[in-house]
Amino acid sequence: MTATKIKTATFKHIEAELYAYPDTKKEIARLREEILHGKANDDENIGGGRSNIPGRPTERVATRLVMSKRLRNLEEVAEAIDRVYERLPEGHQKLVKLRYWGKYRRPTWDDIAGKLFISKRQAMRWRDEIVHLIADQLGWR
Numbered sequence: 001m002t003a004t005k006i007k008t009a010t011f012k013h014i015e016a017e018l019y020a021y022p023d024t025k026k027e028i029a030r031l032r033e034e035i036l037h038g039k040a041n042d043d044e045n046i047g048g049g050r051s052n053i054p055g056r057p058t059e060r061v062a063t064r065l066v067m068s069k070r071l072r073n074l075e076e077v078a079e080a081i082d083r084v085y086e087r088l089p090e091g092h093q094k095l096v097k098l099r100y101w102g103k104y105r106r107p108t109w110d111d112i113a114g115k116l117f118i119s120k121r122q123a124m125r126w127r128d129e130i131v132h133l134i135a136d137q138l139g140w141r
Helices: 008-037 057-067 069-087 090-099 109-116 120-138
Strands: none
Touching: 008 069, 008 120, 069 120, 090 109, 090 120, 109 120
């Protein structure tokens, strides 16, 4: 585990991002689709003059993809979770799937510990480690 301590609010925010991860992936796909195939001409230049957006469609789409702050933020969080998840041992990955990505109810720590054949305290240590690794990836404290 990392030596840096993260704020309680950051810890809770990262946990919220883990819970929302499947929806975040869907939102990223939706935003990309909207940017790529959305409105053909969304000229915001109401007052006249020339637009600063390139006139060619390919460049216009590329510019919108790069300039979409919401898309960039969602991708940054999703990529950090992906990178950390891929490097986790199998048991830690199962914990993430059980606790954060289950389709129905959220299991208790006792339920998770029982399914992974570890103690409740060990399951919570793994959770702390996972959240800290994601915080490190994002540069959050």
